[in-house]
Amino acid sequence: MKKWLRENLFRSYLDGVVTLVSAALAIWILTQLWNFVFVTGRWEIIQVNLKLLLVGRFPEESMWLVGLSMISLAFFIGLAAGSLRSTGLKSRKVTEIAIDVTRRFGLLLLLAAAIIYLAGTLDALLAGLQVFAALAVGRLLGGLKTTITWLKPIPKALWLALWALLPIASIGFTLSVASLEEWGGFLINFYIAIVSIVLCFPLGILLALGRRSSFPVVRLLSTTYIELIRGAPLFVLLLLAGVALEFFIPPEIAPDVIFRSVTVFTLFTGAYLAEIIRGGLQSIPKGQTEAGKALGLSTVKIIYLITLPQALRNVIPAQIGQFISLFKDTTLAGAALSVFEVLNIGKAITKQDDFLGQGMIYESLAFVALLFWVGSFVMSRESQRLEKKLGVGVR
């Protein structure tokens, strides 16, 4: 212990000073944070407006739909995670599983627990448990060897289509019961992000391939598109989507703001993703393509069997980074298009009669930030795991 301290924290006078100063700083920040969270913070503003922040003015009688879509999403995520482990279910001790789950999803669980505690209803607790159970059941099913053989005959393309359709269908479904004015909150940030991610991914791939294409017209179009979009601030594009469409489409049938935000986020992130994927494609040695050609594989097969899978895997960190920033940027849709998303609500609730002029903006913003931070953190950690898992046998 003493030796470790000397070797790592107090190797020289300068080291010692740096250590002491950082320690003091850390302690000060932590006490301030502790103070804010447990002493001075007045969290009743969150407690009272919890439902508004999370799902907007979603009709009470249709809340089960939100639960259902969360549960099915959790189930599918579990199934995917389970089937990624091609080795099947390993018999592990319960304690090992518990440690693993806590390490990976501890923060998420903590946040869920905090929200359920704030909600203070039995329904919230039950919903939380159901989502967790769905995730666990999906994971177990996905890990079973028998399930894998049973699922194998389903072509990959169908799987992909299913994946793409799931969030879009659940949006349509949700919209059929709750009107746009009623629907909002963090749920809308989440949905805009998920749908945009699902849609921008193929767009990014097509644009990346287009920019490397040997057809000059395709190359020119892709390059122009990518450079135009990347040259414009996202906020400006969102504002444009709010007004410019009126030039072309009569206001009565103009698409709603959510549709517009999804479109802008998809087109915007697609351009960035294209450059990331193009970078990945460039990192694949020429020999890979040549080996494919020498075997007689067609150009299309060389791309989707050989270069693209390797390229996508090489750029997982950058792709996830882009998705994380898309997730957080959904708050811009509130400011630019008045989408009733969580940040908009977070600001609005401080103007309620009960809380007006009491400086509640800290609590409100802190809660919004926490939601995004936990989401981003889990995404980032899971991407690192995915990277490791897919990296089997590489160099």
Add this chain to the structure above:
Amino acid sequence: MNDKAFADATLLSGGRQASDAIVTMKSVVKRFKDFEALKGIDFAVGRQEVVVIIGPSGSGKSTLIRCINRLEQHDEGSIVVDGTELTNDIRNIQEIRKETGMVFQSFNLFPHLTVLTNVAIGPRQVRNLPKVEAERIARELLERVKIPEQADKFPAQLSGGQQQRVAIARALAMKPKVMLFDEPTSALDPEMINEVLDAIKELANEGMTMVVVTHEMGFAREVADRVIFMADGEIVEVGTPEQIFDSPKEERTKKFLSQIL
């Protein structure tokens, strides 16, 4: 090139006629910008013949065999493989690539696929065989190159020699009529060279038609029906291994052999 050299280059070993050739090149020229890599090559390979190409680096050996399956596009002359002429028609190119297997200096295995999938990918994706059948062929070939136990590993988990043998199996899985080897042992550690050369020798003994670019002179002497010496984009001398290695006629051949032997 004079008439005598032309006749030598296109004459197949064992006094067979050029009509028996599976690969024929006539006055093939290949340029990289201003640099002429092949300066009018006349060349033929007979069925079941093993042709070894030697020569200093930069002499156009690799370019020559890469023209045969269109990894490089020749600028002038004609190349005919198994009766199909290489033109810009993509169908012709695909047809020829199906009939020619290539083994590269740097293996070029697909790192994201298992060894078995690497070998099965040709039959499965090009010949459209059912997965079970493709994998059966792959296992058989892995057996033949003596690494059946590595089937489920990834290429990076194998030694260089093993990887190159997988690459040979991958090319063979297409049941090619000609095998092209582009310096197959140049990237290997010395102790692994022999296992690869042995695999190639075995193929030669089984009657596979092969064109091999190599710096392994002992191997060339042992396995070749014909040795071709290239320098500066031209075929300088052609002959049996004995003729080339024991009594070379051309000055450049003599100089090259004295440098490396």
